[in-house]
Amino acid sequence: MDASDRYRFEPSLRWNPQVEEYFIKAYGADHFARISKSLTRPSCYSCIRVNTLKSTNDVILKSHRKSAETRQQSAIDDMNQSDANQLLVASRKVHNSKCQLPRLDYCFVCQRFRPHNIAYAHAQDKPPKEIIVSQNKSEVRFRKCSGIYVPGVLACSAHVEKGDAIAMSVDVERPTGWWMGRWYDTWNYSTGLQTGKSAAVICEYPNDLQHPYFSERSGLYIGQGATMMSRAGMFRYLLFLIICFLNFWFSDVRRKYFAKSPSIITAHALDPQQGDRILDMCAAPGGKTTAIAILMKDKGEVVAVDRSHNKVQFLTLSNSFCGIGASLKHFIVERGSFF
């Protein structure tokens, strides 16, 4: 395939005709076309809900701003003269502000300086270096507007160095990685729990990365990123961020202080009061459960149920880490199915 075709991606949405007609009537054709196009791009902001049982919006906002400045400075310090520098620095610039909606003043909005900063067509003046990632990982990352970590990488061009601009493609034929007759999915990004066995497999033998037939792989190009480590580094480190793809980071503000979650609106619509008894039927990973418990000021009763054993375990762990459930009369997390 010609490089000019391979490194171009023009995502578009196909709507159910009835839904499309409804929205066109509601918004007008032009406005709806713009909305439709925006939906093919990563969101340009994220909403952070502060755990008011542990901290306040002001404290978190200040700490987050400070760490964003530090990261930006370190990106500038790190600069080698590669064409990825601009991308790196731009992707680390974030602007945070308090949410202006009524009763949501304990949330803040992180907005990127250059929204939708993604190059869907690669500069054609030289053949790009490329990374192929698993479909599963790219979807998760795309939804969350974040980076790609080592376990999500299936193949990587030779001579990739830290700071290189990189074409990112998705292996659309394989949903995840394949090893010894079974699919692996080493890192659960939503829970942050690592399944030790399969992760070790990749570490000892990063099978796909060593394959010589990289150039024969088919991959759907989805955009450009900047590498945070060299190809050699990928063999050494297991879980490092490898592509800074539309990214902003929260790793240095600890999880117990906030959650990145739009569930907050749902919790407000429910309007839970202190002393209420609330059943959350499909609870994991706990976005609404924790939002509800916080609105109840941790006083009352919440029963959170999910059918997935692993997710229930994580929900229990993360809630106690967040200090939620400590003073609720009952805070029960169970495995079970409602439907």
Ligand SMILES: C[S@@+](CC[C@H](N)C(=O)[O-])C[C@H]1O[C@@H](n2cnc3c(N)ncnc32)[C@H](O)[C@@H]1O
């Ligand atoms: C989209 S997530 C829910 C998100 C969650 N409410 C929050 O705010 O973070 C859907 C969850 O429903 C669970 N689930 C699906 N079918 C279920 C069932 N029949 N009974 C209980 N849980 C179920 C899944 O395991 C999954 O964790």
